[in-house]
Amino acid sequence: MSTRAIDRYAYAHDASHYLLIPNEVIKAEDTDHVERKLREAFASGVPITFRSGGTSLSGQAVTDSLMIDTRAHFKKIEVLDNGARVRVQPGATVREVNTRLARFGYKLGPDPASEAACTIGGVIANNSSGMVCGTEFNTYKTLESVVLVFANGARINTADKDADNQLKSKLPELYEMMVRLRDRIHSQPHVVEEIKRQFSIKNTMGYGVNAFLDFTSPIDIITHLIIGSEGTLAFVAEATFRTVPIKPHVATSLLVFDSLQQATFSLSQLVESGLAAIELLDSTSLKVAQLDPKAPSELQDIQVKSHSALLVEFQELNQETLKARIDGAQELLRKTYCVKPSTIS
Numbered sequence: 001m002s003t004r005a006i007d008r009y010a011y012a013h014d015a016s017h018y019l020l021i022p023n024e025v026i027k028a029e030d031t032d033h034v035e036r037k038l039r040e041a042f043a044s045g046v047p048i049t050f051r052s053g054g055t056s057l058s059g060q061a062v063t064d065s066l067m068i069d070t071r072a073h074f075k076k077i078e079v080l081d082n083g084a085r086v087r088v089q090p091g092a093t094v095r096e097v098n099t100r101l102a103r104f105g106y107k108l109g110p111d112p113a114s115e116a117a118c119t120i121g122g123v124i125a126n127n128s129s130g131m132v133c134g135t136e137f138n139t140y141k142t143l144e145s146v147v148l149v150f151a152n153g154a155r156i157n158t159a160d161k162d163a164d165n166q167l168k169s170k171l172p173e174l175y176e177m178m179v180r181l182r183d184r185i186h187s188q189p190h191v192v193e194e195i196k197r198q199f200s201i202k203n204t205m206g207y208g209v210n211a212f213l214d215f216t217s218p219i220d221i222i223t224h225l226i227i228g229s230e231g232t233l234a235f236v237a238e239a240t241f242r243t244v245p246i247k248p249h250v251a252t253s254l255l256v257f258d259s260l261q262q263a264t265f266s267l268s269q270l271v272e273s274g275l276a277a278i279e280l281l282d283s284t285s286l287k288v289a290q291l292d293p294k295a296p297s298e299l300q301d302i303q304v305k306s307h308s309a310l311l312v313e314f315q316e317l318n319q320e321t322l323k324a325r326i327d328g329a330q331e332l333l334r335k336t337y338c339v340k341p342s343t344i345s
């Protein structure tokens, strides 16, 4: 535990513009340590904020109260079923986990661009995702189980067969609340429809409330509500994920359009073509990218006025499937507003 100014100021920022100086900083040594601190803080009413990679962009990892660093001593990674599953502690970075999985031909589904620094705890609590995972391979879809430590210190492994009963006996109020909220949502068709609408697209804002529609038992609901909870519901002490196969055959292209509108009009056709990643660059982004001395000539040569571009990528398991994708895309590109038929390679 530290109340030294140097430690408190070192934790006063995450990657956002917020500045909050914690009163006290603790580097948790293990889950028992976190559990003890949660019990003490619960009894005295002191708010706690967990901090892992500290790459949050909206102040999720800063506080003016008690900060618990849960990165340094939570690095264990256990590859299961030849890489088809992985059990990890929350301080392991996405890159560390993927490096361990690579030799088995697998990776995590969630793929935030901050993968070198962001950790499993942060990915779950922020519901972080990236260019490729979409709504199919995000944490909600790939998380199998978690070990949770709640505010009163109660610990539950959601993989245990009797986990729902454990929740009922250790946290009866929370259990009842899950049941009440679930039933209340189900009794209001317009709320059900609104949740379905919001989660039919990529939606990483706040608690995974679609859990109330997708699951029945309170333990399954809470397991998925944790995703996006920003450390407010429980400490994630361990997580087991189903992984996704690495698709090593890739083809990439920069598709240039006269305007932002034309780029976005072409999107639905491009999505249907099976592209794994599509990233929009508006004219300002293009101009900034051109400043990079390593920018390729296709990018340097654009006389940017109101242009926009889509950086696209196919990812496939084998060369034949990739070739079929590329052949199909050439035809498709002729039908879009793309100003020069770009080669995908």
Ligand SMILES: Cc1cc2nc3c(=O)[nH]c(=O)nc-3n(C[C@H](O)[C@H](O)[C@H](O)COP(=O)(O)OP(=O)(O)OC[C@H]3O[C@@H](n4cnc5c(N)ncnc54)[C@H](O)[C@@H]3O)c2cc1C
Binding pocket: 014, 015, 049, 050, 051, 052, 053, 054, 055, 056, 057, 060, 061, 070, 090, 111, 112, 113, 114, 117, 118, 119, 120, 121, 122, 123, 124, 125, 126, 127, 128, 129, 130, 131, 229, 230, 231, 232, 234, 235, 236, 237
């Ligand atoms: C350059 C850059 C690129 C980025 N790219 C992306 C991107 O592509 N996609 C994306 O979604 N986000 C992106 N982010 C945002 C950020 O990196 C992610 O949200 C990341 O997953 C946060 O992880 P972290 O380990 O840094 O968590 P932190 O910032 O340390 O914490 C995030 C939240 O999780 C809570 N928390 C941490 N550990 C635990 C735990 N064990 N139990 C319970 N709660 C916990 C914290 O209290 C906090 O609320 C980017 C950020 C940067 C700086």
